[in-house]
Amino acid sequence: MAASSKVPSLRLPPLPTVGELIKLYKLRAEKQLSQNFLLDLRLTDKLVRQAGSLRGAHVCEVGPGPGGLTRSILNAGAADLLVVEKDSRFIPGLKLLSEAAPDRMRIVHGDILTYRMDRGFPAQISKPWEEDPPNLHIIGNLPFNVSTPLIIKWLENIANRTGPFTFGRTQLTLTFQKEVVERLTASTGCRQRSRISIMAQYLCTVRKCFVIPGQAFVPKPEVDVGVVHFTPLVQPQIQQPFKLVEKVVRNIFQFRRKHCHKGIERLFPEVCRAELTQEMMQQADVDPVLRPTELTIPHVRALTEAYAQLCAHEPDLLGYEFREELRLKHLSRNKRMPVDSTKSSPQPC
Numbered sequence: 001m002a003a004s005s006k007v008p009s010l011r012l013p014p015l016p017t018v019g020e021l022i023k024l025y026k027l028r029a030e031k032q033l034s035q036n037f038l039l040d041l042r043l044t045d046k047l048v049r050q051a052g053s054l055r056g057a058h059v060c061e062v063g064p065g066p067g068g069l070t071r072s073i074l075n076a077g078a079a080d081l082l083v084v085e086k087d088s089r090f091i092p093g094l095k096l097l098s099e100a101a102p103d104r105m106r107i108v109h110g111d112i113l114t115y116r117m118d119r120g121f122p123a124q125i126s127k128p129w130e131e132d133p134p135n136l137h138i139i140g141n142l143p144f145n146v147s148t149p150l151i152i153k154w155l156e157n158i159a160n161r162t163g164p165f166t167f168g169r170t171q172l173t174l175t176f177q178k179e180v181v182e183r184l185t186a187s188t189g190c191r192q193r194s195r196i197s198i199m200a201q202y203l204c205t206v207r208k209c210f211v212i213p214g215q216a217f218v219p220k221p222e223v224d225v226g227v228v229h230f231t232p233l234v235q236p237q238i239q240q241p242f243k244l245v246e247k248v249v250r251n252i253f254q255f256r257r258k259h260c261h262k263g264i265e266r267l268f269p270e271v272c273r274a275e276l277t278q279e280m281m282q283q284a285d286v287d288p289v290l291r292p293t294e295l296t297i298p299h300v301r302a303l304t305e306a307y308a309q310l311c312a313h314e315p316d317l318l319g320y321e322f323r324e325e326l327r328l329k330h331l332s333r334n335k336r337m338p339v340d341s342t343k344s345s346p347q348p349c
């Protein structure tokens with residue numbers, strides 16, 4: 001479809017009303033599944049506009065439910081929409097939508113956490129990583145308990161160029177609870193700066209789009225919801241393996257109110273903790289009394305590089321987990337047994 005061509009108008013079946021939804025899906029009973037639906041098509045249109053032009057695009061919509069966003073995606077001119085829905089009660093309604101948009105909508109009844117999106121679209125749509133993003137978008141209003149683990153999984157996929165990112169720098173437009181949006185987009189020095197701010201921002205341009213008040217959803221969630229757009233960066237700001245970056249950042253933020261060296265110390269076993277922490281801070285040239293929230297991504301880059309060098313010198317360090325050591329100590333104390341930490345927790349240095 002040419003970019004300038006008009007989006008063909010569709011005669012889509014109307015969205016179910018709140019009353020119909022309650023009857024059809026026993027909505028009240030499903031509150032524990034965190035199903036909060038957007039039935040206002042002006043809002044779903046606004047959310048879809050955040051993805052940019054969808055004319056002729058391939059789109060994966062995660063968790064379409066009764067299909068409010070789905071309708072907006074089709075109306076925006078997506079040529080190939082693949083929806084992944086876990087709840088079987090929505091499948092008949094989605095089939096009606098698919099019939100009203102012939103050859104433009106495919107339905108997968110499955111779990112987005114395990115769905116192989118790399119197999120869901122033709123290889124021809126791929127774009128080299130260094131070029132513009134492919135004409136493939138991921139869009140979704142997912143339950144909060146799914147959207148956070150999912151973005152972490154997708155960030156790892158971005159780092160490794162796997163999953164949806166085998167096609168190139170696939171863009172994502174997703175909802176999160178407002179508090180998570182603040183953390184995803186927090187810059188250095190902000191109170192909300194946290195592990196997920198660094199992990200998302202070292203790999204992507206992260207844009208806070210707009211906030212949807214809780215009362216716009218049926219049923220109303222406890223919190224407001226925000227829409228976030230992610231575009232993977234051509235060059236990640238940190239060039240170390242995702243798992244290593246994740247480990248360093250997790251340790252730094254475990255004492256978020258203390259000086260950053262406190263968390264960094266926990267990367268090392270007790271016997272060499274003080275010495276290696278000092279070496280890592282010096283090598284990275286980072287002030288040990290900065291707070292985790294004050295660290296910039298270049299600071300974290302320098303710290304991960306210094307840690308990677310130490311691990312290259314002493315490979316057992318990479319497997320060392322302070323919390324695992326604590327857990328083992330705790331277990332052995334409870335059993336009144338001496339700790340044999342050499343068995344399950346490496347003691348390098």
Ligand SMILES: C[S@@+](CC[C@H](N)C(=O)[O-])C[C@H]1O[C@@H](n2cnc3c(N)ncnc32)[C@H](O)[C@@H]1O
Pocket residue numbers: 034035036037038039062063064065066067068069084085086087090110111112113140141142143146
């Ligand atoms: C918050 S509701 C939103 C529904 C719809 N997108 C909307 O905006 O009205 C989340 C939807 O995701 C579906 N869902 C939840 N977990 C899922 C998973 N792991 N894989 C696929 N769909 C899931 C739910 O069944 C539900 O339809």
